[in-house]
Amino acid sequence: MAEGSDVTGVKVMVIDDSNTIRRSAEIFLAQAGYQVLLAEDGFDALSKISDHHPDLIFVDIMMPRLDGYQTCALIKKNPRYAGTPxxxxxxxxGLFDRARGRMVGSDEYLTKPFTKDSLLKAVSAHTAARVIK
Incomplete structure (x- = not known):
């Protein structure tokens, strides 16, 4: 983890229809000291976001019902969560997938399978400003 940064209280949500991906991310994030919120799809996530106000959200693109692009667009269109990475x-x-992610407002694009290091680096990069406050 970043030198001396305190991640206590930083909430990270992982939205993925794969139980394996959710569990892996949960283990990596919890070991680093983050509070972890899990959701199986976009609909599940949207209600949890309004209840828990995560500091950062990971969202899988390929999900049933509401895909990652739609979920990201809905999050970013809500003024309360527009600033949430x-x-x-x-x-x-692919380039098209990355561009489409940018178009709906995503802050970064992480390719699966991700490593513990790449996951924690992404969280650290996007929450550093919040942790300092």
Whole structure:
């Protein structure tokens, strides 16, 4: 973890329809000291976001019902959450996928399978300003 930064109270949400991905991310994030919120799809996530106000959100692109692009767009359109960093998760690494993620407001694009290091680096980069406050 970053030198001396206190991550206590930083809430990270992971939205993915894969139980394996959710559990892996949960373990990596919890070990680093983050509070972890999990959601199986966009609909599940939207209600949890309004209840828990996460500091950062990871969202899988390929999900049933409400995909990651739609979920990200809905989060970013809400004035209360527009400033919340959203990081897209996908096994697709094409230029089009990355561009589409940017168009709906995502702050970063992480390719699956992610490593513990890449996951924690992304969280650290997007929450550093919040932790300092």
């Amino acid at each position: 959203v990081i897209m998760l996908s096994s697709k690494d």
